Amino acid sequence: MATRIIRPEPTPSAPVELRHIMGELYVTIQLKKDYIEAKWQGHITADNVVCAAQAFLEFLRKNPCQKLLNDKSEVTGDWQEANDWLQFEWLPQALGAGLRYLAHVYSLSMFSKLAARELEERITPQLSMKNFYERRLAEEWLLEQEDTAAGQRAARA
DSSP states (O other): OOOOOOOOOOOOOOOOEOOOOTTTEEEEEEEEESSSSEEEEOOOOOHHHHHHHHHHHHHHHHHHSSSSEEEEEESSOOHHHHHHIIIIIIIHHHHHOOOEEEEEEEEHHHHHHHHHHHHHHHHHHEEEEEESSSSSHHHHHHHSSOOHHHHHHHHOO
16 A cells, blocks of 8 residues: 655744835735635835735745735836836746736826736736736636646646
8 A cells, every 4th residue: 555645734934024114014825725815905005016016925835825816906106117027037036926917906196007007918928917907807707727737736646
């Protein structure tokens, strides 16, 4: 009889909170049941987006997951200048760490919305990204995406 190794499910890491120099929270990154969530708030800049993307990469390496819910529904600000860095630096690292799907919830801010649209054009089809006006729809789409790692685990069992 073959030995079967049983590993406990990874425990969720503590949320990562990033704050402006004056102490205002601008993003919380946390592991949910089926995805990683980045929940943004307040006024953000391209520098904030780059810092958060770097923190996300560290979090993703510790908590492998194929799905990111990037909720910017409560932000203002123009972060479009971060898109070059996101496309050429962040994207290859995120793909290498296993990210496959990104559901993005639009801000009401036109500048933020335009930045998200441009980012989607830049990084798809390498990463399956879709923008949404409602968080509920973004989460539904994300949960519908095939988790290839889970499918591979089930096929081996």
